[in-house]
Amino acid sequence: MAKQSPVVGRYVTIDVDGCEYKVFYLRNGSGVPLVCQHTAGCHNHQWMGLLEDPDITANYDVIAYDLARHGKSDPPHNREWWKEEYLLTAEHFMNFITAFCEALELDRPIFMGSSFGGNVALQLALHHPDKFRAVIPVEAAEHAPGFFLDLWRHPHANAAQVCGSGVWDLMAPQSPEQDRWQTWHYYTQGAEVFKGDLHFYSIDHDMRGQLGNIDTRRCPVIMMTGTYDYLTPPEATEATARQIPGGIYIEMEDIGHFPMSENYPLFAVYLKEALRIIESKS
DSSP states (O other): OOOOOSOEEEEEEEEETTEEEEEEEEEEEOSEEEEEEOOTTOOGGGGHHHHTOHHHHTTEEEEEEOOTTSTTOOSOTTSOGGGSOOOOOHHHHHHHHHHHHHHTTOSSOEEEEETHHHHHHHHHHHHOGGGOSEEEEESOOSBOOSOOOGGGGOTTSOHHHHHHHHHHHTSOTTSOHHHHHHHHHHHHTOHHHHHHHHIIIIIIOBOTTTGGGOOTTTSOBEEEEETTOSSSOHHHHHHHHHTSTTOEEEEETTOOSOHHHHOHHHHHHHHHHHHHHHHHHO
16 A cells, blocks of 8 residues: 655745745644745755654644745746846845745744755844744854855856755765755756855845844744754854854754755754754743
8 A cells, every 4th residue: 555645735825025926835743833944946845854754743733835936836926037037135035934924824933944044044033033933043154155156057057967966065975875865856956046045045144243132032043053064064053053142052963964854864863852942941
């Protein structure tokens, strides 16, 4: 008999900054909402290990969406989006996330994002602390300059191969081979939006001098980074967490920049610790 996944996929239409977006999301579990943002240029399949983890979904309503233009989520419906360059900004990113959570009528969810999703988690903690129970920035830092490059869409480069190759180098060598190739496969599919995502990651995201204004009494911040991540090294994440009053840093050994997809069982160990910390603060 075929094995049926408990994960359900649906669409919701939301309005963000005057534009209509049809957003695809995967969902499983019950309890406290846990909203998950994928990495730049990718999609919500990165979170399948988490979505199918009964230890987590027994107590958490796990929701992983595709950002607009990614995966199965469309560009805006009521706008001639093809006539302008896609450049993601912090303000639009936050507006999208809060509109999505409001559309699903989520009561102060925990927000977890990885890489550029981790960076926007920091932005949410600063600008929207009362809308989230806590944030878990994964592979994130206060500033990550230098990655908004024309290389990602150069006509002489195969962007899919460039993205896939870069992803491969950012994973820990001891992560399961099957999972590393799966993560590589995800990234060969989303090269077209990668540069626009990196506009937020390297240009518009700059929280230097602002971290002290995050109120972790209203929105706890638990940061996690893998030891094999050279894009956002552990010391960069730790230095960021230290500047946040009450910020917590967890270093994830033997894992790289894509922990939720490259080695979910190991990532789950650290995630459960982060969730325990959040529960203790509720």
